[in-house]
Amino acid sequence: MRTMQADTIAAIATAPGEAGVGMLRISGARAIEVADAVFRAASGKRLKDAETQRVLYGHVVDEEGAPIDEVLALVMRAPHSYTREDVVELSCHGGSIVLRRVLGRVLAAGARSAERGEFTKRAFLSGRLDLSQAQAVMEIVSARTDRALRVAEGHLAGHFSGKIHAMRQKCLGLIAHLEAAIDFPEDEIDDVVIDEVERAVAQLRQEIRALLATAHTGRILRDGLPTAIVGKPNVGKSSLMNALLREERAIVTDIPGTTRDSIEEYADIGGVPLRIIDTAGIRETDDAVERIGVEKARGYIERAALVLALFDGAQPLGAEDEEILSLVAGRPALLLLTKSDLPPVTTPAALAAAYARCAGGDAAAPTILAISAREEQGLSALAAAIGDFAGTGSGLEEGSFVSDERSAALLRAADAQLGAALKTIGAGLSVDFISIDLRAAWEKLGEITGETVGEDIIDEIFSKFCIGK
Template identity: 55%
Template sequence: MKNFGENDTIVAISTPPGEGGIGIIRISGENSGIVASKLFKCAKKDLTVENFESHKVVYGKIVDEKGNVIDEALCIAMWAPNSYTKENVVEIQSHGGALVVRRILELALQNGARMAEPGEFTKRAFLNGRLDLSQAQSVMDIIKARTDASLRMAAGHLQGKFSDEIKAMRHDILEVIAHLEASIDFPEDDIEDVAKDEASAKVRSIKNRIEEMLSTFNTGRILRDGLVTAIIGKPNVGKSSLLNTLLREDRAIVTDIPGTTRDSLEEYANIGGVPLKIIDTAGIRETEDKVEQIGVEKSMSYVQKADLILALFDTSSDLTKEDEEIINLLQGKEGIVLLTKNDLSCVLDIEDLQKRLQGNFKYMQISTFNNDGIKELEQEIVNRVYSGTVKQAEGVFVNNVRQANALKEAQKYLEDCLNTIEMDMAEDFIVIDIRSAWEKLGEITGDTVDEDIIDQIFSQFCIGK
């Protein structure tokens, strides 16, 4: 981020674009009060923003450089270090029209502030020690959370539950390093073997803790980003009806005319706290319609990249040529086979289907007409996502690739450390490996991370946060 680190004052609109009841303009930096006082005039004429009590709301008016009133507003000063960034922060709450909010922003820029870059407020909170890097990343996770479980995980990270686990392991590693270095510095005390034995036991314990944390990564990633779920089947098998049922709203058009869905629809559904990113694909069949052909090709591609495949087969009819194409497409894969139209007489030879479709599939019968089997399907999805992890512990789940990679590298260094101990090598070599693990864990909290990585992380934030 260019210019960051200087004692400048930054400003941004912190509410979403568009019209709303309230618009918030956030100013942060040493001169926040001075900048705000030039555009916000309170009802008490002898009171300026620089003299506001911290965290007290004050009513006033926004005026331009000519003294013209732009809007009525509320102003809150939060003086350092008791603010989000641990700097002087002033927030102005105006009416939420796009024009008035933009005008207030322009006035702040004219009076000495500069435009904040993406994530710069949170980056300042991190650099000023209010948040560690894991907590800072969780800010965007809270904003983007789509289910209660997603929110619990993000809130747990923000409260430091995940960071506390990392810091505890780093503390234990430092103890091991201290004991090993003591045996190096005082060889006459004959503590070498004892130090190595203690180091081996502690390193194994830390390695097991990392392994337990890594086992939560798949669940954490899904809670954060959503479970990419592809609904696959021939035309009129009930794909759009299933989408509408899971969404609990009529999102997709449902008719008995084949080819109604000619492109893929993407929607999020909340299934037992799991955010499902559902892709309702075009029915797979041969068609002369070029638009529908593209939709069919996209349907086939989604099978390759989906986290979960829901393959639909109509129990009220025999297997068709289109079904055969889907069977061939799904060979060797895994997911859930949904036997649809369970409310009608069963004609499909289910045992024959199971013989033909080779892979790891669970078979379930459903009917979107009377919702038969839908609750069981939803519970199966939840079980697959959590896969034995404790739902109450979302706050310590690993939820992004950066965290997972750092943990894997730390685990590798700990394995190298154990091998070094087993080979009865000198303590100096053991310390090298275990210190490398300590540094890798520090990358998660930001204690040992490069500035380029910090910049890259905060560049993904929205402006104003």
């Protein structure tokens, strides 16, 4: 357990804006004393005399004793609280003015403003959460789909960090085994023991790589999948975006060039949070504004993690279509033949042949789907194809996904150290060198859960949290 800070902190813990209820959180050794200085219970009871997990009704008052707001005060005594410190939560009306006035009174009574993520940081420092679980708190707050929420909840429950702890224990057992031989050199280590260590290290690498295989999906579920919808004008890009969002977000007309800039929105597609970018139709144009939009569309093709390239199935392929095929060739893309409710002119086979010509025959054959946004035909197949791309069909326990780049980088570093240990064994070097490699892997795994991480890294991680969390 790390050293706790002695001061008492306070912050508004709900989002700004008008709401039915707004909550202010106070945590620290003087939390109850500070709250008692500003709160008057209708019953006359003091918060210092309240039992833990008890709610009192009353008012927060100003310096003269005049009511500021009618509130409920919840007392949580250490260690039975989020931070394992004394905590008081004041549930107020949700207006920003009243919450700021209440916070001002609490700060004047002896608390200080909490830093970003400081409540969760204190939960980590007290040992209530490890670092991976602490990061899951913000994943829950920012989850955009039910699937992303389930992954974050699994992380908070300790499913992912449990696997890391188990791997660290295996590492530590091997280190202890080898270091015992170093301490007692008269007992020579035989080849059987070295073979056992080698097999155990190889097994650990398999476990790490199985986790790393989930990083692509975990990152998508956490941050969303940047997806560009591209095609020539009037091919159905805005209609598709509206169908995916299930609302009329983009303007749909028969006039070419209606979308001149990019529109960006999030959509839940089969549990995958899609960050959809509807781009301007790609074509030659003399309109200066539209030309800027077309250039931005080309840029989005380069940067998107997935491209939905649309082609009018009721029309023959033209030069603009060929240009789009050239732009998406070799990139992660789904080719969509739109307007499937009309008599087909361009078939999937014709589109595949055109793609092969534009890609030079080297790129793998893409997935081609026929859809009609207007009639909602083929959208289920599109959602399934997006799910396949994101890897959300994995059978792994959802809480075991690697969902951030920091954890993935540390797992890769631990794997590299274990690989070095195998090379050391293969070279027949002393057990001292094997132990050094294993300890380096053990420390890298410990950085994921926060057991071997420096204060500077901890501060950086929690600085990305919102104030009040």
